[in-house]
Amino acid sequence: MTETIADTSNDDAVDAALVARWQAGDERAATELVRRHAPALARFAVSLGERDEVEELVQDTFVRAFQALDGFRADSSLRTWLFTIERRLVLDRRRSQARRRARESAEEADAAIGHTALDAVVASETQQRLTAALDRLTPMQREVFTLRVAEGRSYKEIAGIAGTTEGAARVHYHNAMRAMKEFVDA
Missing domain, CATH: 1.10.10.10 (Winged helix-like DNA-binding domain superfamily/Winged helix DNA-binding domain)
Known part of the structure; x- marks a missing residue:
């Protein structure tokens, strides 16, 4: 148990250092953050039921994260924050798809019924x-x-x-x- 806590705090410290480097303009730090967290984000997306466009979802997660990184308060680990962003993206996509399907169904119904x-x-x-x-x-x-x-x-x-x-x-x-x-x- 102690080893896991130490590993987690070490991971958080590495992430914090990478975030600071990225904010200072080091593009390689962003690449390293993606390398560290993309596989876990892909697994999480699949666990949420996403099968198609997992890579695009992971990419969109990082785009949102990097845009909002100045607002990251480190109340949780970076990975947890990334999971939260990805979950919101998944929900947003599902809502959008549901609205589109409902709109298409309504349009079909309107065409069929006066x-x-x-x-x-x-x-x-x-x-x-x-x-x-x-x-x-x-x-x-x-x-x-x-x-x-x-x-x-x-x-x-x-x-x-x-x-x-x-x-x-x-x-x-x-x-x-x-x-x-x-x-x-x-």
Whole structure:
């Protein structure tokens, strides 16, 4: 155990030195940071269910990290911070893909079914109520709800993505559904 803690603090010290060198203009330090952390980020992306474009996701993670490096407070290890950035990128991509699929489905439905003006008003009002209901959820409830409803993810997958347990994911989903129904039915 002591050896692991020493290794971790040594890794943190090496990362801190590399970050300082990069901020001082040493491009080789950035290359070394990528070499040190890219394999772990790739494994983490795969563990989040990403199969395609893992390399691009890792690259985007480093781009974001290097852009925000001045704001890194070292409250956690650099690797943990990188994992957090990558997780957010994955969630952003999934939300974007879900919106795109929903938009495409809606466009297909619009093409197949003629809507009356009243249908459009009701659909718009319903969309507004759903959006307002989503905004009232806690961030965790919103994340779990979106992953379950829009992405069709299992509770096990949701737990891995959200960094929680499967049971907690079920509870957050149940509470989100109850809150959504109460607000929409009100």
